[in-house]
Amino acid sequence: MIDIKLNGLTDEELILEFQQNNTVKAYEILVQRYKNPLINYIYRFLGDYETCADIVQETMIKVYRNKDSYKSIAKFSTWIYTIAGNLARTEYQRRKRRNIFSINSYGDDGETFDISDESARPDVITDSGIKDKIIQKALLKVSDSYREMVILRDIQELSYEEIAEVTGIAVGTVKSRINRGRNQLQKLLKHIYKD
């Protein structure tokens, strides 16, 4: 009965319930709602499934531990995307530093790293599995500051205002970065359009 009632609440109402009454069920519903969108977002940004699952877990733990730092003036989705984005960026920078000292260099411009072979994962296999892998690889070659914006806009379908809030960048800059990212992707994926 309580579960049905909680399921009908908005994200902001759920986090408020968790803050005020420490209702773990409300937190669990939030986890259920956001685990897949965040996994998708982080995976498209980093290209490593294991790491992205760890980052999303860390995000959820941060939400649990710092629930009181959420202020109801912001949307819950922007708050949780900000946490996940910060963790993903930290991980990306860590990997980049590691790659500098590593003997192997990944990608053409040194900005990207190999995509792990996910072909055995049933949730990745599609009819156009190869095409998806090519797009993902191309996405990882886009500059990280543009890539994040493109993913949030075109894959996660967030509004420009939400992206600006998540990344802490002005809306105008967000728009220009998205277009630059799309432009880079277009150049990388020219051959796919011919199909």
Place this chain on the structure above:
Amino acid sequence: MIPGYDEVRYKNIINLLKQMPKITAPLNFESDLMRRINSGNFNENYKVKWWDKLFLPSRLIPAAAFALSIVTVFYFLNFNSIEPENPFLTKPKIRETVAQTSNKQIFPAQTPEYTEASVNGSFRINKEGLNFLQIRLNAAEKAKINKLKEEIKAYFKRKQ
């Protein structure tokens, strides 16, 4: 929503991105998460504790090499240093200078005299090689001391 100019311009690329399959969380995601929360072990997977990092071979080996080099340097430095004097094996230095005050004159050691025991019961000490100070007394002080000696001798005679 009416698409803007940029949405139309990059229509193909936007469609490609939208058609990409959605990645889902692993099946045990929630159970793992709740287990971590309930155990209070929040940084189990993602972060390595600093003391764990301290004992990584990549950090431990250079630290051990540094410590070893420090020990080696100190070992060799110790060999070159002057050995400290053993106070039990060295002879005491004999004072040559003589300090003089108003009525108390300090003398170096007198000529050696050695007797086993004197007739009147007093003992003499062999003063050879010793470096002690002797105070010169005036006539009044000597008389006072002699008087005291006589009193002590008389006391012991009475006792006997």
